[in-house]
Amino acid sequence: MSLVSQLSDVVTRIGTEFKAIRTERAAITGALASLATTDKSNLVAAINEVLSAVGSGGAIDADSITDATTVGKALIRAADAAAARTAIAAGTSNLALGTTSSTAKAGDYAPNAAAISDSTTTGRALVTAANAAAARTAIDVYSVAEANAAAAAAAAAVVDGAPGALDTLAELAAALGSDANYAASTSTALGNRLRVDGAQTLNGTQQTQGQDNLSVYSRAQIGDPTTDFVALFDAALI
Incomplete structure (x- = not known):
């Protein structure tokens, strides 16, 4: 299996997990656009807005x-x-x-x-x-403890057991080299490697570098391997 195939499988697997998390979150919390809060960008911001509105869960006067x-x-x-x-x-x-x-x-x-x-x-x-x-x-609002519990549950659902070194978006981005086009970049890089399963068009510089890396002679240096040496010998006898 090629590296691109393996990376595609990894990306598909990660995407499947994210889809499952989003589906589960949507089932529990509903769509962010349905929030009655002013900030609808994410659940944490909405919870913080609610906390501020209820005075950190204190008594309402x-x-x-x-x-x-x-x-x-x-x-x-x-x-x-x-x-x-x-x-x-x-x-x-x-x-x-x-x-x-x-x-x-x-x-x-x-x-x-x-x-x-x-x-x-x-x-x-x-x-x-x-x-x-x-x-x-x-008025249907959380206390501080309830809001903290909801925020903790939401964070746990997003992390979903990921290892400590890969449980934040920043860590995932760093692991991918902060390349938004990681798959395309990898595919392009793989395209510059020497193929053994099919024809490949390489320019002169690439051919020379490949020969040096493999420590082999070029076709020009070796000559035509189909040369009929018997015929040459016979011709020399005449």
């Missing part, structure tokens, strides 16, 4: 809610019903609020998250979250 108003933030921070009423400037009298007795609320009515008419499901989940983990679940 009222100021982290980008569309929360001053009143909304005061409600979120309210320690009790009285503080909540103060935030919305509500009194404690029994005067009816609203247009009818069926829709009016007493002055000391303490609303809950579900009573906020323009609140979304995500907003209510954030307001009622019992802890930071529940708040992260509400």
